[in-house]
Amino acid sequence: LTVATRTGTSFNWLILNNERAPFDNKDFRHFMNCAIQKDALVMVALNGAGTPNYRQSPGMFAGATDVNMDKYDPELAKEYLEKSGIDPTTVVFSTICSDDVKRRCAEVIQATLAEYGITMNIESMDLATYLSAAAEGNFQATIGGATTSNAIGFVEYKYHSKMIGGSNFTRTADAQIDALYDEAVKTLDETKRMELVSEAIARIQELCPQIPTYSANVVRAYDADLEGFRVNASGNTYWQHCSWAQ
16 A cells, blocks of 8 residues: 545634634734644644644645744743733633544643643533634634635635624624735736735734644555655545546
8 A cells, every 4th residue: 555645625614713812812822732742633633644834824825834833832821821911820711622632632732731820621512512602702712713715715614704703703803804815816917916915924923813723634555556646734635636547
């Protein structure tokens, strides 16, 4: 057998309701993003079969940028925490998980935040109920994800204010993000459109609405005599390119 693996388009987060304290505090959100080691999440939740994320959007899409991107930095995390003005020992919140993979991810985050005196409780909920609660804003935090095919769709789906009550679970409402997206979708020039998308993503990373965790890898095993096998980041295989070795 031959094994093919690549970073998938499925993008996952610790989703934070930005309308509820302490997640309405941008510095506290940055603190969490810098404090959590994403490689540990990949190892525990996915047995290593994933790619850690610090960006607020998938890195394989045109328009992705590292501008304003956080990184794992415990010392910087402490600076953000002090700047937030929040006493971590007063923070108690619940995180919803709808399956075992999300629960394992949450347990690593729970242990990390406990080192700072923060209490994170883990709540199990079936997927349908979780999606309804997240769309309505009836939650504090949850482990979730999304899959899209390009960066401009990703910005709309997860961060445009018109999607509040739908797929914008963080309830991000930022005039600059909305304006950049609205201009991008009516811009015909591809280069200019991607510049606008990159600006929107940089703004999202400045706000840090949620905590990126990982992208699950696309993994396929196939007969070593099969030639021309390819799988894309969405998990699609193009069988018309395959043939058996002589």
